[in-house]
Amino acid sequence: MALPLPTSLSPSKVSTFKDCALAFRFSAIDKLPEPPSMPAVKGTTVHRALELLFGADPADRTPELAQECLSEALLEMRTVEEYVGLQLDAAAEEAFAADAALMVERYFALEDPRTIRPVGLEMMLEADVGGVLVRGIIDRLEEDADGQLVVTDYKTGRTPSVMQEQSRLGGVHFYAFLCQQVLGRIPTRIQLVYLGKEPQVITTTPSEQSVRGMQKKVGAIWAAVERACEHDDFRPKKSALCNWCAFQAYCPAFGGDPDEARALGLALAAERAAARPVAVDLTGPATGVGDVAPAMADPAPSAPTTA
């Protein structure tokens, strides 16, 4: 039986599909929940601290203010489901905050935030490309001294080796493609700002050719997703990533049954639909059942996560 198509494509969905089509199905089509991950939640916290920092006047963007922004971000995280789900005890919370503080401190070794002119922070860009909704969140979009756009993507994971650099940079052209589609401009530079143990900035320069290449790639991946959905043919691809995969229990490569994941996905979808608020039109005369509007087609957007 054909499976429903996912509602959109994002950089993380594209890379999941390339890494393992079956993991993509579990995540993007069955929408199985994944347990919160400490690195991802820490990354979200640091992203939020830097977002708050760039909301301040340029002259005020000092390391001291950045740590205050981190305190505020940590406070906010206490009500976020993913953070709560980590179930940290007091010592683990302290270690979490100390790690995040170190990343915020390292940021200042890489850039002087007082010189940066952001035009967008945690900015969602969406474009309909040939009937496919393509979307991505840009951590920071700024204009350089010449008025050219620069995209910055913060990374809180390990800095890649020289060999890995090009493959990491391949994905960021997705953002250049989105800028061209939504803003009509190709950024002059895209930079990955690594805040882990070996802080580093890796930069690439997009071009019309690289953006065209990304457009073709997105089209090819979407066509492959459509084919896989039509034939319900999402194959597992074993790799080192399996060690971190939340879906091993449903993966045939590990003795699991993907049909169980499908059943769980459908049950969860029904549960979500039942829990959705129903909008009532109060402007017209109440005539009964017909006045109740259908529930919204799309769930509310989730909080940005990090890669």
Ligand code: SF4
């Ligand atoms: S365990 Fe490995 S092969 Fe199986 S779905 Fe996850 S990533 Fe794919």
